[in-house]
Amino acid sequence: MIKVSCVSKTYKVPKKTYKRSLKNIIIKPYTEVYAVNNISFNIEEGEIVGFVGLNGAGKTTTIKMLSGILTPTNGEITVLGYIPYKERREYTKKISVLMGQRSILFYDIPVIESLKFYKDVYELDNNEFKDRLDYLSGKLNLSSLLHIPVRKLSLGQRMKCEIVASILHNPKVIFLDEPTLGLDIISKQEILEFFRYLNQNFKTTIFLTTHDISDIDRFCKRIIIIDKGKIIYDGDINTIKERDKFKIVEITHTNSFDANNLITCNEYNLISKEEYKSKIRVKKDKLNEFIDFVLHENDILDININTISLEDILNGIYERSEHD
Numbered sequence: 001m002i003k004v005s006c007v008s009k010t011y012k013v014p015k016k017t018y019k020r021s022l023k024n025i026i027i028k029p030y031t032e033v034y035a036v037n038n039i040s041f042n043i044e045e046g047e048i049v050g051f052v053g054l055n056g057a058g059k060t061t062t063i064k065m066l067s068g069i070l071t072p073t074n075g076e077i078t079v080l081g082y083i084p085y086k087e088r089r090e091y092t093k094k095i096s097v098l099m100g101q102r103s104i105l106f107y108d109i110p111v112i113e114s115l116k117f118y119k120d121v122y123e124l125d126n127n128e129f130k131d132r133l134d135y136l137s138g139k140l141n142l143s144s145l146l147h148i149p150v151r152k153l154s155l156g157q158r159m160k161c162e163i164v165a166s167i168l169h170n171p172k173v174i175f176l177d178e179p180t181l182g183l184d185i186i187s188k189q190e191i192l193e194f195f196r197y198l199n200q201n202f203k204t205t206i207f208l209t210t211h212d213i214s215d216i217d218r219f220c221k222r223i224i225i226i227d228k229g230k231i232i233y234d235g236d237i238n239t240i241k242e243r244d245k246f247k248i249v250e251i252t253h254t255n256s257f258d259a260n261n262l263i264t265c266n267e268y269n270l271i272s273k274e275e276y277k278s279k280i281r282v283k284k285d286k287l288n289e290f291i292d293f294v295l296h297e298n299d300i301l302d303i304n305i306n307t308i309s310l311e312d313i314l315n316g317i318y319e320r321s322e323h324d
């Protein structure tokens, strides 16, 4: 379904030169930087895959290559048998790209007018359009919004309309780039549940990037982690959680307590420090020793031991990758 083999993308960026010479003016001094560096993965029909990484890791570049907007510098991509950047016209009728930061609706006119525009883009006939619109607007509960100009909608309402516009043509693959950005918890939940429904009922393949790791944790079974353009993990979310050797200990303390004093060796890492609360990552096999140590501190008022969240696991992975 989605096959990515040894794909790289480089961008040319101007070299930092402080001396202006005639040579620099005639031959522009560029250097090539890898946004994506030799990545490979396969995604089967009906999978939901979370694609995560820090800012600048290469997520958007990858989505742009998968959706045909960018051409890889090296390697091969096929999606649904299409080479995205070579067969864009036909290919875009089979997929959808939804970006939380970018609107595809026309701002000043009623939603329905934008949807009619996309009806023509996707070459749907009147019956197909009506059936699909009835179905989607019923499912997302937005029939009453169709005649309101986009600018008058709340972000959550607008996002639902964006979804309808981008999946009118019933795509087999959906690329989601930060689809829940800025939404409240209820709208987020509704939108992710809707995509889960599409996945379960129509085997729609979903490729999701977001900075909201709790979305990834709730929504995806498989995660691909990209770091500085390279894939550093591809597998089950539960495996990554089980593999993790740490627990998170949250301590409540008086304001005269300095959690930095606890960090006696690299078995303990201070994750966050507030006036009365500190969060520490502790190796599981050092937990007893750590608790024993903490219990003898008079300034510590309470201790909470938590299973490490996916977000904390990822932070640990990024930190370790930074030191490698």
Ligand SMILES: Nc1ncnc2c1ncn2[C@@H]1O[C@H](COP(=O)(O)OP(=O)(O)OP(=O)(O)O)[C@@H](O)[C@H]1O
Binding pocket: 011, 012, 013, 034, 035, 036, 053, 054, 055, 056, 057, 058, 059, 060, 061, 062
């Ligand atoms: N047009 C461009 N020209 C030069 N460098 C670029 C260009 N687009 C992206 N890059 C660089 O490529 C790298 C990857 O960028 P990309 O936007 O794919 O990352 P990202 O993971 O999507 O980041 P974010 O989470 O911040 O959106 C970054 O170092 C970025 O500065």
